Amino acid sequence: MPAKKVCIVGSGNWGSAIAKIVGHNAKGSNRFDPIVNMWVFEEMIDGKKLTEIINTEHENVKYLPGHKLPKNVVAVPEITEAVKGASILIFVIPHQFIGRLCDQMKPHIAQGTIGISLIKGIDEGPEGLKLISDIIREKLEIEVSVLMGANIANEVADEKFCETTIGAKNEANGHVFKELLQTPNFRITVVQESDTVELCGALKNIVAVGAGFCDGLGFGDNTKAAVIRLGLMEMIAFTKLFCKGQVSSVTFLESCGVADLITTCYGGRNRKVAEAFAKTSKSIEELEAEMLNGQKLQGPQTSAEVFKILKKRDMISNGSHGRGGGPQRKRRTMNGHLERREQLKRLSLDSSLVGYMDANKCIEELLKQLEEERRNVRR
Known part of the structure; x- marks a missing residue:
């Protein structure tokens, strides 16, 4: 079975902290491709592109300063390029941008891709409540799990002990994400009540x-x-x-x-x-x-x-x-x-x-x- 390629959609404070974990775990497992793409909304920092800084200095100097990212985490400014070939998508962006971003990603999503949302927000739909995971699921036609917990990004990046919860309607997917994301200091419980989580x-x-x-x-x-x-x-x-x-x-x-x-x-x-x-x-x-x-x-x-x-x-x-x-x-x-x-x-x-x-x-x-x-x- 070919190794699963991971793409992190987002590179803010929380996204960069997760990239540190994912990069380390992907590199140490035969189940995942060692190269992890991270989509970065391009910004100029002191005259240099943020993606260039991340790829040369291996640090997100704007959103997670003082923390080195694994060298196998590659910052990519184009979302269509970042998701190319990915079979696992990790969504960690402000929830108000998810719809537009999914529309750009849709033509480049391979069959069998699975996703996990770390986005903390909801939307209003025609029938009332609309979950962010539902928006992703409907627009990309993929199975989506969620991860939520008491996880202040800087403390996670500092490798201070914490717990988190994965909500996965598909139990097998939940355990794939647990393998990708769990560390001795980032302990994960998987439950099936994804919507509640x-x-x-x-x-x-x-x-x-x-x-x-x-x-x-x-x-x-x-x-x-x-x-x-x-x-x-x-x-x-x-x-x-x-x-x-x-x-x-x-x-x-x-x-x-x-x-x-x-x-x-x-x-x-x-x-x-x-x-x-x-x-x-x-x-x-x-x-x-x-x-x-x-x-x-x-x-x-x-x-x-x-x-x-x-x-x-x-x-x-x-x-x-x-x-x-x-x-x-x-x-x-x-x-x-x-x-x-x-x-x-x-x-x-x-x-x-x-x-x-x-x-x-x-x-x-x-x-x-x-x-x-x-x-x-x-x-």
């Missing part, structure tokens, strides 16, 4: 924005803990309502669920920018440009998509809807620093992500399901 990765960014508001407003750790707990309950409620497949409560106890939520609410960029948003009169776009070195926030965009999905189903509570008409209007009306702080205080204290299920009822349901699942395991 993916929604956890997307929705936690909204909760992280709320946690950042708490920090920026000086609400304290007790309030922040309440926001995280309520956010988790509403993530579960949203997933159970919109997920087409099975939703098991135990999946939320994997790294993709509660662990990723905690990490993001304390160490992620959505939290950091939301804190600055609450403390200043600057817009999200200004803070993103100032603080993220070219990276994109997922929380505000995902929040806007969730709002549209819920509004379409007439599931926006009167309280939150009446105070602003959605994320876009709120952003336009928050002109003064003091006015913004007062609006954020009201928003943090009495609005909700989903607004249709009481969080205490949801946690009672979660505990009942966990107990039932434990009984089934004992049998």
Whole structure:
């Protein structure tokens, strides 16, 4: 059987950290082609092309400075050239660009190619929720798994221990990805509830924005803990309502669920920018440009998509809807620093992500399901 050629679609902070793992594992396995292509959106850095810097210095000096990439990771500026001959695709780009990129890739995708999405976001489709993995699956006509977990990119690149979750509807594909991606310090669990895993990765960014508001407003750790707990309950409620497949409560106890939520609410960029948003009169776009070195926030965009999905189903509570008409209007009306702080205080204290299920009822349901699942395991 010929070795499987891998292409990483994306080269930001997270994409470069994953490239470090994939390059090392591919080089040490007969199952994978040792040369790993990494598609890079071309940029000029101090007069030099970013792809040239990566291929000569073996470092992504813009998005993952201080970390050497394996020499077998090759930066390619043209997406059609990067995916040529690849049988494994790893998607790690901002979710708002995935549709257009897949359209460019489609004529160059070989039959039997499989993909895995590390993209944390969702989209709005004609029938409501549209998962990023579904967009890839439909546009490229390939099987797609997902990887989500408590994985801050710099810590993964530093080889600090962490866990992650692969959601794979095709179990064999899940184990191929596990072999490609697992290291002694990057431990992987494979589950079949791919949709649940993916929604956890997307929705936690909204909760992280709320946690950042708490920090920026000086609400304290007790309030922040309440926001995280309520956010988790509403993530579960949203997933159970919109997920087409099975939703098991135990999946939320994997790294993709509660662990990723905690990490993001304390160490992620959505939290950091939301804190600055609450403390200043600057817009999200200004803070993103100032603080993220070219990276994109997922929380505000995902929040806007969730709002549209819920509004379409007439599931926006009167309280939150009446105070602003959605994320876009709120952003336009928050002109003064003091006015913004007062609006954020009201928003943090009495609005909700989903607004249709009481969080205490949801946690009672979660505990009942966990107990039932434990009984089934004992049998």
